[in-house]
Amino acid sequence: MSQTIRRENNPTSGRPGQRQQERLYRRERRRRRIRIWTSAIVAVALIVIGVFGVLQYQQYNNQLIATANKNATVTANAKSTASVHATATGVANAVLTATGGSPTPSAGPNTPPPADDSKIVKLPDGLQYIDVKTGEGKEVAKGSTVNVEYTGWLQKDGKKFDSSYDRKGALFNLQNVGQAQVIPGWNEGLIGMKAGGTRRLIIPPALAYGAQGSGPIPANATIIFDVTVVTVA
Template structure:
């Protein structure tokens, strides 16, 4: 019977290979500019297979070390000595546990991890909700801040000129997005690339908020969770987060009437960019 332990190690190895591929793709453009790393003249291995085996072991060790750190964040602290002993005993075919015991133990461990992760997620969501309310209460006292019926808060820094954008218009913006503690999760300025999208293709807080400025205008949006990502959140944005955006409306292009429905986006640009 194939034990869950063997399946776990295989999954870890596959994850490492995927991470290596992603890392290589992300850094492909940096290779030419970066100086070549120094290579030791000393020969460390007799064969390529020896070096490959060592590299795999080192990568697996790093993966396991990172996993232990992530589990510690959930309040679960595994004994590294026992982890290494388990690997050594498995290679020596001297495991202290049967395949059935290994599988049962890992199933119980998986249940503990899921329960701890759920508890932490709920705790973080509650903290985000409280921090968001506190921030919005404070922001409401600032000069020229307005709150709409939906709960959206905004502060116009520069009104701009022309007509305010409509739902079906395509807008081009530069923006910076942060959580209420100042943590930045998205920034088109840093990327050096403004974003264009149909106004009805983003989160409700943006669709409503950008109608309060015109081309060339600047606005600060404070968006409550129910107008952003609500109780689910997205990577980099915890559940129940209030989002803070500084937005510059660079351009507004009306969509021709005969193209309004044909060009309606099937996917919200905000879900790709982090808004």
């Protein structure tokens, strides 16, 4: 009986070791959770850093592209401006050449200026022309594109009916000479001229506006044009 009582009063010999193991186990679990959370945080941080780096690279790349496009646009505009300036200068020089260095008239003459009738050339279809001034530039051929100045008069009374000079010397452009959208007398009469030259065209009704006339040009009218070729292409 006394042995039984002493056995009950003594604590179990294995319990303290078991509690220590449980504490160690819990401690290890906490460490494991800390390691897991730490790894997760590091992974998230790396992902964020990676995404930020990609965005920064894209932004930098976009800036490079924008700068390149801007520089290309500036270069293209500069070339375009230079081309326009060169074209304008070329046309201006051509006008000076065509007018013998004189300023462009502010208006076309009201009546045909005198011309040397001894130089008149008569063609079988009735067209006549006089080379008032022979140009030294490129020759007008079928299919050429030309810019010209001109003044037109009625042969009957010498009255002016049209002039490019009356429009501040605005050049008149013809494309595909020979089949251009002008009267036949022009399509035929401009061929053979040279840039810088002036030719007087005396055009019969059949090669002009015929029996119907046009605006200030009456029916069956013979008309006169002084045409100066400024450029030929």
